[in-house]
Amino acid sequence: MRSASLMQFSPAGGCGCKIGPGQLSQVLSTFLATAPIGSRQEESSADPLIVGLAERDDAAVYAISEDLAIILTVDFFTPIDDDARRWGAVTAANALSDVYAMGGTPVLAANLVEWPDETLPAELLTEVLRGADSIVRNAGARMVGGHTLRGAVPKFGMAVVGFVRPDEVLRISAAAPGDRLILTKPLGTGVISTALKNGLAPDFARAASFSSMVDLNDRASRVAVQLGIRAATDVTGFGLLGHLHEVCEASRVSAVLTVSDLPVLPGLDELVKLGMVPGGALRNWEHYSGAVRGRVLTDEERAVISDPQTSGGLLLAAAEDRVGMVLSALTEQGVAGQVIGSLTHGSDATIELR
16 A cells, blocks of 8 residues: 655654664663673573673674574654555564574564554554565564554564574674675665655656565575674665674774765765755764775765665675685575675774775
8 A cells, every 4th residue: 555645754764763883882882881892792591681782783682592593673753655554564573683693593573653643544554564474584584463553653673582593693702804895786766765754756766675675684694603603794874884893893994985886776976966965964974084094985886885775685794715605505595695895903993995
C-alpha cells in the first residue's frame, strides 16, 4: 500500500534521521569513559559480556555457555518510502544487519512502533508489519510481538536477538595493519532517499536503492565467519567514513581508501548536483573530516563517502592472503564484494584518500 503522506512525516529518510555522531559521542561520553575501547578483549574471560557499550560495536554480545552467545540490538527510524510495505521491509533488514555484522544468526525480532492513529489508517501499519515479517521470515527468524505508542510522527523498528559462537564474533576492534577493506553493497541510499522525499528520485534509482536495502547481509556474514575474518561492521547512519573511522579507532590502525573504487548506486552524481545531499551526510563529514588526509574530494565524492546508509553492506577487514578467497566466496553467494582500500600502521586513526 502506497500513501503520499508517509514521507511527509519523515524529517530524514531511514538512518539519516539518527542523532549526529558529535552529539551522540557527547551524550555517551560519561558511559564510554568507564572502559577504554577494546578493553574487554583483555579482561578476564569470566566476564560473560563479550561486547558491550564500551566497545561501541554494532550490537551487544553476551556469552551463555562456552559454545553459545546471544546478540542483542535495536534499530528504528521514520519512513523511508511512501510504500508502507517497503518501509517495513527495509527497516527489518536494517535491524537484522547488526546481528550479521557481529557474525551471528538472528532468531527473534520484536516490533517497536509509534503511530499517529488519528492521521494515518491502521491498514498502513498492517502493511508495514507485513513487509517486516516477510524479511524476518526470509532470514529464518520469527517476529514475536513488540510495543506500540501513539505519536505525531510514524516510527518503526525492531529489537533483534541472535545467536553466535563466542569464538566467531566479528568485532570492529579486531582489524590489523595490512588487512584489505572489502565493501559488500554500493553506497548512496541516503542521497536517493532525500531525492525520493523531494519527488526527484527517478524510478530506476528508487528501485536499485530498495533492492540493495532489502538484500540481507547474511551471506556476506557467513563468508566472513567461514573464512576466518574477525573484523567487520555494517555501514549505516554514520556513512562509510564514520564507520571506517570507528574500525580504525577501535583497532588502533589507520586506513587508505581508493575513492574511485567505491561502488555507488545509479544516478548519484546527478542527484547530488541537484542538491539532494542529506543533512546526515553533512553532519558526518563535519565530525569525521578531521581524520581525512590526501586528495581533495569533489562534492559528489564527499557526499558518497559520508552518505548515511540505511541497511548498507558489511565492511570487512580481510588479511591479504585471504582476499581472493573472500571475493570468490562472495561472488558464489551472489554478493558483489569490492576491495576499496587497506589498513595501515598508525594509531591516530587517519584515513588517507587516494
